[in-house]
Amino acid sequence: MTTLPLTPQQVLIDPPVTDAGAVLDALAALLAESTGQTAAVIAEALKSREEQGSTGIGHGVALPHARIDGVTEVAVAALRSAQGIPFAAPDGLEVQVFIAVAVPKTAATAHLEILSTLAVRLASEAVRADLLKVHNAEGFFTAMTHSD
Template structure:
């Protein structure tokens, strides 16, 4: 699996700031709807339900919100870069500015886990995150995410 298989160029957005985690989840829902035609309210609800189980802020300014949704046939992703970090209740208590959301079919087992592992492994790379944080053009961000960072998932 490669990031280019789960992420479309249209699913990348740079946002100046989000007023809250809740607003950021709304932004993710809007992006999922515009890029993939997913139902915004269902996406937001599913992401919020997952966040209620435990925050998906993994540390170092990175969050990986994810949810399973009815009616999907493959894992899809959306990327948001925030110019101003937002509190996401991350495990290291640092605000987040790099967000990669994943949406998986309700019955996706291994594929969802492979995608989550791939994104997590990719965004643990501090050099990659530095490149992402220093660019604000969605096309450039897509190129950075899908270029030499494409790795095989375990």
């Protein structure tokens, strides 16, 4: 399984976001810290990708992602919202767990590998439940990166 490039510093727990745009802006700000790109460039890329179709995968989870010019390594950021955010997920549920991925424009394989790794991890009902119960970024990080 691909190693998840996530640290507790790249996790926001229950920030005051109320809509999809605010979620993507907050995630873009986190991704900007580790990609060398501006939050505005990343937010635009994430929002543009979302316009092509929701990255909500169901069960209260979304994986916003984009391939971005100028990004040199895969970067991951996470946000857990206290309340559900409408995100056009296929099951109609609002989303509370967002894991955003920014990858180099030319890294199609790495892009698919990291999304696959995330989807497999988040397919676990136990992992999703843990992510909703944690009280801080360290707990979220642990739930995302450690095996059951």
